[in-house]
Amino acid sequence: MKKITSQPTCAKGFTLFELVLALGIAGLVLTSIFRIADGAVRSTSKMVEMQNEDIERDAFFSFLRDHFDSLPGNAVMNLINTSNSEPYLSEMTFQNTPASFNWGGTPIAAEATRLITVPTVSNGVDVVLEYFDEPILDSDEGPAERGIDPIASITLLNDVRLFEWTVLDGRNYDTTERDAWPYEWDQTNRRPTFVELKVIFENGDRAIKRLFWIPTKTNPRTTMSALQNSARGARGNGGG
Numbered sequence: 001m002k003k004i005t006s007q008p009t010c011a012k013g014f015t016l017f018e019l020v021l022a023l024g025i026a027g028l029v030l031t032s033i034f035r036i037a038d039g040a041v042r043s044t045s046k047m048v049e050m051q052n053e054d055i056e057r058d059a060f061f062s063f064l065r066d067h068f069d070s071l072p073g074n075a076v077m078n079l080i081n082t083s084n085s086e087p088y089l090s091e092m093t094f095q096n097t098p099a100s101f102n103w104g105g106t107p108i109a110a111e112a113t114r115l116i117t118v119p120t121v122s123n124g125v126d127v128v129l130e131y132f133d134e135p136i137l138d139s140d141e142g143p144a145e146r147g148i149d150p151i152a153s154i155t156l157l158n159d160v161r162l163f164e165w166t167v168l169d170g171r172n173y174d175t176t177e178r179d180a181w182p183y184e185w186d187q188t189n190r191r192p193t194f195v196e197l198k199v200i201f202e203n204g205d206r207a208i209k210r211l212f213w214i215p216t217k218t219n220p221r222t223t224m225s226a227l228q229n230s231a232r233g234a235r236g237n238g239g240g
Helices: 016-069 220-239
Strands: 076-083 089-103 106-119 125-132 152-160 162-168 194-200 208-213
Touching: 016 152, 016 208, 089 162, 106 152, 125 162, 152 162
Parallel strands: none
Antiparallel strands: 076 089, 089 106, 106 125, 125 152, 162 194, 194 208
């Protein structure tokens, strides 16, 4: 009977070339994973940034619409351009627009508001809302020239590339082309029927236009005068 014996096997190791090749493949795989992860993070960050910009933009337009809709009948509006070269600068002022709020815990009552554009170092503009506690449209001089400082100011938009107003008197609606609407308004006894804003936001590549209608409202002083005249007439008829 033959005895079967097993032959010893020789263990075979990895060569230096195989090790280098394996490390190279692993490095390529890890690099690809990191690139995919980084791209996903950047894409998510960009999406969040765009959503935040959309929210900020919608909130700003809603604020303007609410402001124009709530103007009292005796409100006075003035719009002037303070620069005729880029970046275009403007001042839109409203008087007889009472507002009360807390500013840093201090109660504040404002009588006039002003929406101004301030140039930035990157050739854009900041949009700033200022509140005043006294009239600022009863003189040809501006508030700064008269030593009147705002009691509060809020930056609504940062570093927009374009912020341009145009206005239209409803009486000229049929005779004025949309592209020919004036850039200024200085009629203290009337308000424009429409105002249009053209703005290019910080990361935008096209101009966005929004049209706002300013509703016509009766001046409360006119209403009160009519009521007083009516009362006087009723008393006169009763006395006769």
